[in-house]
Structure formats: structure tokens, C-alpha cells
Amino acid sequence: MKTRSRSALFTLRRSKLATAGLAAVVLLSTCSQKTAAQQSLRGLLTQTEHISGKKAYLASPFVTAGNRLYMVGHQDGGFPDLGWHITGEMGGIWDHPIKLMDGFTAAVSINQKQICLDKADTFINYPFANKHLYQQVANGLDIERLQFVPDNKEGMVVEYTFINKQAKPLTLQFTWTGHTDLRPTWLGERTNMVDAPDAATWTAKSQSWLAKDQKNDWFVMFGANVPASQHHQNKPCEFVSAGRGCGASLVYTITVPANGKTQLPITIAGSYKSAEMATRTFSDVQKNTYVYLASKKSRYATIDQLASVQVPDKKLEQAFRWVKYNTDWLIREVPEIGRGLSAGLPDYPWWFGADGCYTLTGLITTGHKQLVYDSVDLLNKISEKENGNGRIIHEVSTNGAVYNPGNLNEVPQFASMIAEVYRWTGDKGFLRKYFPTVKKGMTWLLAENDKDKNLLPDGFGMMEIHGMNSEMIDVAVYTQEAFANAAYMASELGDKTLAMDYQRKADNLKTKINTDFWVPESGSYADFIGTKAEALALVDGAIVRADTLHKPWAVEELKATRQKLRLLPENTKKGFVLHHNWVVNTPMETGVADPDKAAIALRTASKFTNPFGVFVTGIDRDESAGTDEGSFNLNKKVFTYTGAVMTLPTGVATIGENNYGHPDEALGYLKRMTKTFSYAFPGSIYEVSPDYGMVTQAWNMYSYAVPIIKQFFGIRPEASRQLVTIRPQMPSDWDNARVEKVTVGDNLLSMAYAKAGQQLTLSITQKQPNWTVRLAFPKGKYRNWQVNGKNVPVQSDTNTDFVELKGSSLSVQLQ
Numbered sequence: 001m002k003t004r005s006r007s008a009l010f011t012l013r014r015s016k017l018a019t020a021g022l023a024a025v026v027l028l029s030t031c032s033q034k035t036a037a038q039q040s041l042r043g044l045l046t047q048t049e050h051i052s053g054k055k056a057y058l059a060s061p062f063v064t065a066g067n068r069l070y071m072v073g074h075q076d077g078g079f080p081d082l083g084w085h086i087t088g089e090m091g092g093i094w095d096h097p098i099k100l101m102d103g104f105t106a107a108v109s110i111n112q113k114q115i116c117l118d119k120a121d122t123f124i125n126y127p128f129a130n131k132h133l134y135q136q137v138a139n140g141l142d143i144e145r146l147q148f149v150p151d152n153k154e155g156m157v158v159e160y161t162f163i164n165k166q167a168k169p170l171t172l173q174f175t176w177t178g179h180t181d182l183r184p185t186w187l188g189e190r191t192n193m194v195d196a197p198d199a200a201t202w203t204a205k206s207q208s209w210l211a212k213d214q215k216n217d218w219f220v221m222f223g224a225n226v227p228a229s230q231h232h233q234n235k236p237c238e239f240v241s242a243g244r245g246c247g248a249s250l251v252y253t254i255t256v257p258a259n260g261k262t263q264l265p266i267t268i269a270g271s272y273k274s275a276e277m278a279t280r281t282f283s284d285v286q287k288n289t290y291v292y293l294a295s296k297k298s299r300y301a302t303i304d305q306l307a308s309v310q311v312p313d314k315k316l317e318q319a320f321r322w323v324k325y326n327t328d329w330l331i332r333e334v335p336e337i338g339r340g341l342s343a344g345l346p347d348y349p350w351w352f353g354a355d356g357c358y359t360l361t362g363l364i365t366t367g368h369k370q371l372v373y374d375s376v377d378l379l380n381k382i383s384e385k386e387n388g389n390g391r392i393i394h395e396v397s398t399n400g401a402v403y404n405p406g407n408l409n410e411v412p413q414f415a416s417m418i419a420e421v422y423r424w425t426g427d428k429g430f431l432r433k434y435f436p437t438v439k440k441g442m443t444w445l446l447a448e449n450d451k452d453k454n455l456l457p458d459g460f461g462m463m464e465i466h467g468m469n470s471e472m473i474d475v476a477v478y479t480q481e482a483f484a485n486a487a488y489m490a491s492e493l494g495d496k497t498l499a500m501d502y503q504r505k506a507d508n509l510k511t512k513i514n515t516d517f518w519v520p521e522s523g524s525y526a527d528f529i530g531t532k533a534e535a536l537a538l539v540d541g542a543i544v545r546a547d548t549l550h551k552p553w554a555v556e557e558l559k560a561t562r563q564k565l566r567l568l569p570e571n572t573k574k575g576f577v578l579h580h581n582w583v584v585n586t587p588m589e590t591g592v593a594d595p596d597k598a599a600i601a602l603r604t605a606s607k608f609t610n611p612f613g614v615f616v617t618g619i620d621r622d623e624s625a626g627t628d629e630g631s632f633n634l635n636k637k638v639f640t641y642t643g644a645v646m647t648l649p650t651g652v653a654t655i656g657e658n659n660y661g662h663p664d665e666a667l668g669y670l671k672r673m674t675k676t677f678s679y680a681f682p683g684s685i686y687e688v689s690p691d692y693g694m695v696t697q698a699w700n701m702y703s704y705a706v707p708i709i710k711q712f713f714g715i716r717p718e719a720s721r722q723l724v725t726i727r728p729q730m731p732s733d734w735d736n737a738r739v740e741k742v743t744v745g746d747n748l749l750s751m752a753y754a755k756a757g758q759q760l761t762l763s764i765t766q767k768q769p770n771w772t773v774r775l776a777f778p779k780g781k782y783r784n785w786q787v788n789g790k791n792v793p794v795q796s797d798t799n800t801d802f803v804e805l806k807g808s809s810l811s812v813q814l815q
Contacts, residue, residue: 051682066149075123079103096398116237140166150292155269181245306367338378344694353410362705367743390440412482419485426719480509526575580618582649588656612689613650651703719745
């Protein structure tokens with residue numbers, strides 16, 4: 001679904017780390033030498049929500065992240081080569097657009113016996129930090145490793161806590177070895193970033209190692225906050241990885257009091273500009289570790305509080321809360337280029353058009369306007385520089401090199417995302433800034449890509465299957481939605497003529513989607529509209545795929561389809577259902593599907609699922625799919641999305657069910673997706689369900705926030721009019737639910753929902769009492785409406801009963 005790139009071309013090999021490195025020996029005699037900040041660092045996590053990982057997934061990835069720097073390793077504490085975008089190089093510590101380190105090793109020596117800390121017993125994840133627990137490392141000794149990345153810093157802290165359970169002091173030697181790999185990010189060669197070997201130098205002043213790429217001003221620095229008395233050669237634990245880095249060791253002699261603890265924080269800092277900047281960051285982070293962790297904890301409390309939901313399904317409630325945290329982990333900031341949400345870790349730590357548009361459409365409902373604005377600006381700026389015609393880029397690396405200038409779906413998705421952000425913010429300046437890009441993009445979409453001038457652009461959309469570049473269903477649907485949204489935006493900006501033109505196109509496309517794309521015999525919208533020849537070529541490829549995957553039902557269906565295709569006249573052009581791709585659900589996602597067709601299509605879509613969600617390509621489903629709750633990752637030797645169930649298709653199906661009045665079915669999809677929460681990486685949801693691909697994925701925000709905030713709670717704002725429409729559509733077994741601090745423009749809105757028998761009570765508060773709250777329900781659903789204890793007259797339109805209210809506190813009873 002994203003571009004799968006030429007990573008093998010850019011792999012650089014190095015020999016095993018032959019450089020043993022120089023070592024610093026430091027004596028830590030008692031815990032009294034620690035500062036209060038060090039003693040309190042662990043304490044900052046004591047009252048923080050956390051999730052422990054599963055033993056079975058200790059040998060799988062985790063992430064600890066900041067907006068400037070992040071680290072990817074394994075939950076057992078090791079740093080094996082992982083990732084495929086740059087083969088084996090996507091783990092370790094990254095400070096984009098460069099990598100700093102492949103990772104590090106640590107060992108303790110007691111009575112001449114060395115024990116490498118490479119097999120943690122437990123991994124614990126916090127919203128803004130994580131821990132590895134090493135139990136019974138030696139007689140009476142446990143060790144904890146805690147790490148976090150401060151906000152806005154090219155640095156991080158890894159703190160070790162030595163816990164002595166004996167009634168006498170314990171003296172040990174601790175060796176920490178940093179394994180550098182100062183190298184460029186993906187597509188570095190396009191921006192003249194050429195890797196060279198690293199060399200490390202001991203820096204006496206800061207008692208740290210400073211490593212440099214020998215041909216570039218790329219630096220990484222690491223050390224502790226205690227003085228070194230000497231340094232010497234030392235052999236690290238075994239560590240083998242791809243790259244051209246070096247190893248350098250720090251050695252400390254530590255005495256841990258009887259039944260006590262001693263902590264040792266290691267600071268790591270980098271720069272892709274100068275040694276001075278790396279040194280400055282190192283000193284800053286080392287000096288302010290406690291302050292920065294406390295600050296990050298406070299910021300994450302705000303993330304929790306905004307758009308905070310309480311619902312009967314506590315696992316779903318927790319998953320949504322952590323999806324908000326996950327999204328923050330994916331902020332990628334490179335000041336020379338911009339700040340925005342990357343797609344996923346570890347292999348997509350850069351920016352995408354489609355992923356960004358989905359994610360931002362969800363994110364704006366959770367109140368993070370500045371992050372949305374920054375991400376929009378980044379996408380717009382890079383697209384304008386690369387294309388200049390309104391086309392929105394698909395994928396750009398963190399060095400600014402664009403890999404794919406854009407698929408057809410990204411232009412209309414960008415337009416609709418801009419409209420949605422405007423609805424939530426009411427910011428006319430924002431709309432004026434980006435509407436020119438929308439206009440250029442919609443012109444480019446039809447002028448350059450609609451060969452037969454039928455309003456259906458020809459080219460690749462979300463499905464990156466070879467040959468699927470004719471008139472694709474998702475491109476048509478997103479184009480229809482974009483023209484409707486562009487009409488709205490043009491009207492908001494006073495251009496009535498343009499608004500009418502856009503609306504006319506949207507109306508015509510709606511008709512085409514519900515006629516030309518509808519395939520009655522399949523009970524589905526078509527994957528694509530194409531010629532007989534195009535369909536035959538695609539069906540042959542699909543048969544090979546299904547046969548290779550041992551899907552006999554799909555082979556049989558496709559062969560029958562091929563027979564019918566051969567009987568068609570040679571000049572046939574029509575809609576075809578071949579792959580049962582998830583994108584056939586996009587007409588329900590946007591609401592463009594006729595209700596009778598939507599009912600049929602949603603039933604059809606429900607067949608192409610497993611216990612975790614919706615298959616990307618329906619013909620990959622087999623007879624075991626309905627009950628298969630096992631790993632997708634098992635025995636995968638080559639990275640592939642074939643056979644995948646993904647969170648985005650599941651989210652699209654969820655939104656589609658809600659759009660047509662099926663909240664119970666929507667909740668069913670959300671529950672399937674939530675089964676994958678913490679399945680492998682505690683506190684996160686994988687890209688491919690349940691445990692494959694990216695360990696955390698940006699578009700999960702879309703798949704949760706839109707169904708929960710906009711559909712279950714029914715919050716639909718028009719901030720420019722100081723209007724919030726609330727039309728709750730709760731699952732039938734949700735009798736009580738609450739959402740707090742939903743940001744709309746300069747307003748802050750909260751709502752409690754309580755159902756008892758035939759009576760519904762809504763308690764609504766808002767910061768701005770002059771804003772209008774338009775409370776709406778399907779026509780005839782409730783006969784008696786009371787507001788603050790008084791009966792109120794109800795207005796009606798074709799399908800809806802509603803009241804319009806003002807005030808800071810509203811209590812509404814309906815019966």
C-alpha cells in the first residue's frame with residue numbers, strides 16, 4: 001500500500017566490530033553520590049500507566065521516541081539488524097537525516113565473571129519511556145534499564161538501576177559499549193550523503209566518547225555524568241551488524257549498598273552538523289534529565305486529557321488513548337525541511353501524502369492543531385517544490401529526496417483533509433493558504449489524468465498491484481468527495497461560480513460511482529473500470545497469486561470470471577471485481593454509496609475478514625480466516641504484504657458501517673482491530689494485524705478517532721459558524737459514555753451520554769456559551785425533548801429532528 005523501495009541497493013556492509021574501543025573506569029562508591037534528580041527519575045514513572053510485554057515477543061521490536069531522535073531495538077534489550085527499507089539498518093538510534101548508532105551492549109562483571117545484558121526477562125512500556133528488567137543477573141542482583149527521549153532534543157538518556165537484594169554491599173564492574181553507525185537515511189545518495197567509516201575519540205572534559213563519520217560532519221557522543229579516572233582497552237559483548245561504525249566502551253566500578261539501589265544514567269547525543277552542537281546537546285540533556293522527563297510526562301498528560309473518552313469497552317478505551325500516544329511517537333522533525341507525522345516505525349520514519357491525509361483527518365478531532373498545521377505545511381511545501389502543479393507527493397525521505405511524486409488518490413485526499421481541518425478550526429487564513437493548492441490539484445487531476453474526459457482519472461490509487469492503474473474505485477470516490485469539499489471551500493471563500501462548478505462535478509461523479517462502478521452480480525463496487533484486455537491480464541495475475549497462496553475458492557471464482565471475460569465483446573469497458581480489494585469499501589467510507597447498494601456492499605465486505613479485521617486483498621482470504629487468531633509474522637522470510645489484514649482497511653469498513661446507521665457492526669470492526677492492541681508491542685497496534693510490518697502506524701489515528709469522536713459521539717463542527725452539530729450514534733450496549741475536552745476552534749466541548757430504558761440524557765458543557773450546539777437525531781426517534789428541565793420545540797428537516805441551543809452547560813433529556 002506504500003511504495004516498497006530499493007533498499008538492497010543502498011546496503012553498506014562492514015566487518016564485525018573489531019574495534020574494542022577505549023574504556024573509562026569510574027568509581028561509584030555509594031548511592032549518596034547520586035543527585036536527587038537521579039534518585040527521582042524512576043519515581044516519575046511510578047504513577048504512570050504502563051503495559052508489560054509478552055515473553056513470546058521479547059525478541060521483537062520496541063520504540064522509544066522523540067520528535068528529533070528515536071531508538072528502535074528488541075524488547076529483550078538487544079539490537080539485532082532489523083528492517084528492510086535499508087536492509088538491517090532501520091533499528092538503532094536515528095537522528096534524521098542520519099543514523100547515530102546501531103545500538104549498544106552492556107555487561108556486569110562480578111568476581112571475574114562477565115554477564116552480558118542481552119536477554120531481559122520483562123519489557124514494560126510507558127507512554128513516554130520504557131524499561132527492560134533483568135532479574136537475578138547474579139546472586140542477589142537485579143538490573144533495570146530505563147530510557148526516554150526528551151522533546152526537541154537530539155539526545156536521549158538510558159539509565160541503569162542496580163538493585164542489591166543482599167544484606168551486604170555489592171561491588172561490580174559495569175561495561176557499556178556504544179556501537180556507532182553514522183550513516184545517511186534512505187535515498188541519501190540523491191542529496192550527496194555518502195557514508196564513510198566512523199572513528200571515536202575520548203573527550204576528557206565531558207568524560208565521554210565523541211564519534212565522527214570521517215568524511216562528514218556527523219557526530220554522536222555518549223557518556224555518564226560522573227568523572228573518569230582512567231581509560232583503557234576493553235572487549236565488549238558480541239555485537240555484529242551491517243554498517244561502517246565503530247565501538248567504544250565505558251567501564252564503571254559500582255558499589256551498591258546492602259538492600260539498596262544505585263543508578264547510572266548514560267547520555268547519548270548527536271548532530272548531523274557539528275561536534276559543537278552534539279556537545280551542547282549532550283551537556284544540556286545530561287544536566288536536565290529529570291526536568292525533561294517531568295516535562296514530557298506533563299505533556300503526555302495533556303495528550304490524554306484532550307478528546308478523552310470513557311466507554312464501557314475498557315480495552316477499546318485504552319487502545320484509543322494509546323493510539324494518541326503512538327501518534328506522538330511518529331512526529332519527525334528535521335528543521336531544515338519541516339515537522340510532520342511520519343508513517344510508521346521502523347521502516348517508514350519519513351513522510352507520506354496518503355498516510356498523512358488519513359492521519360490528520362483523525363488527529364484534528366483530538367485537539368492537536370499545531371501538529372496538524374505543521375504536517376500540512378510540510379506536505380504542501382515539499383509537493384509544491386517537487387511538482388508545482390497541485391500534485392501531492394506520495395513519499396519523501398527525511399533528507400528531502402522525493403521517491404514518488406504522488407499517486408492519484410493523494411490529490412483529492414489532500415483537498416478533503418484541508419476541508420476537514422477547516423471545519424474543526426474555522427481558520428480562514430488556513431483555508432486561504434492551502435486552497436490554491438487544492439484548485440491546482442483538482443485541475444491537474446482531470447487535465448493530466450482523465451484521458452477520455454469522463455471525470456474518472458486513470459492511474460494508481462491506494463492499491464499498488466501491477467496493472468491496477470486504470471479508473472480505480474478509490475480514486476473515483478476520493479475525487480468525488482474532494483469536489484464536494486472543494487465546492488464547500490470555494491463557497492466559504494466567496495467564489496460561488498467555482499463552487500457551483502465543483503458541486504456539479506461532484507454530483508456527476510456520484511452518479512457514475514453508483515452506476516458504472518456497481519457490479520450487481522458481485523454485490524460490490526468494482527475494483528476498477530477497464531477494458532476487456534486489461535481485465536484479462538489482471539485476472540491471470542490474480543489466479544497465479546491465489547493459486548500460489550493455496551486459495552482454491554479464489555482460483556475457482558477467478559477462473560469462472562475469466563470465462564465470462566472471454567465472452568465479452570472486444571471493445572468492452574466496464575467495472576470489474578477481481579481482487580475484492582479493500583478499496584471497494586471507500587464509497588461507504590465517504591457516504592457516496594446509495595443506501596440500498598451500501599447495505600449489499602457492506603454485507604459482502606464482511607466476508608473478507610478474519611478475527612483482526614479486513615483483508616487488504618480479499619482473494620488472499622482462506623477458509624481458516626474466520627477463526628485464525630494466530631501470528632501473521634510467523635515464518636516470514638521475505639517482507640510481504642500478501643495475505644495481510646491491515647488497520648486502515650478495517651478502519652474504513654468501520655467508518656462505512658457507521659455512515660449507514662450500523663454502530664454495532666462498526667464496533668465489531670473496532671473490537672477486531674483492538675484485539676491487536678499490545679499483541680506484540682505493548683501499548684501499540686501493528687500496521688499488519690496482529691504482529692507484522694510497522695510496530696506503530698500513524699493511520700491508526702484515523703481508524704479510531706473518526707469512528708469514536710465523529711460517529712459514536714457524533715461531533716461534527718462548523719467552527720467558522722460557531723456551530724457544533726452533535727448526533728450521537730452509540731452501539732446498542734453502550735448505556736454510558738463520556739468524551740471530554742474536544743477542541744473546536746476556540747471552543748472546548750465535553751459530553752456525557754446516559755441511556756436508561758427509553759430515556760436518554762445528554763450533559764453538554766462548552767467553554768464558549770455563545771456557540772450554537774445543534775443536537776440532532778433521526779426523525780421520529782424521540783418525541784419528548786427537555787433542555788435544562790423545560791420542554792423545547794423541535795425543528796425538522798427531511799430526515800432529522802433537531803434543536804439549536806446555546807449556553808455553557810446544557811442538560812438534555814429525550815424520551
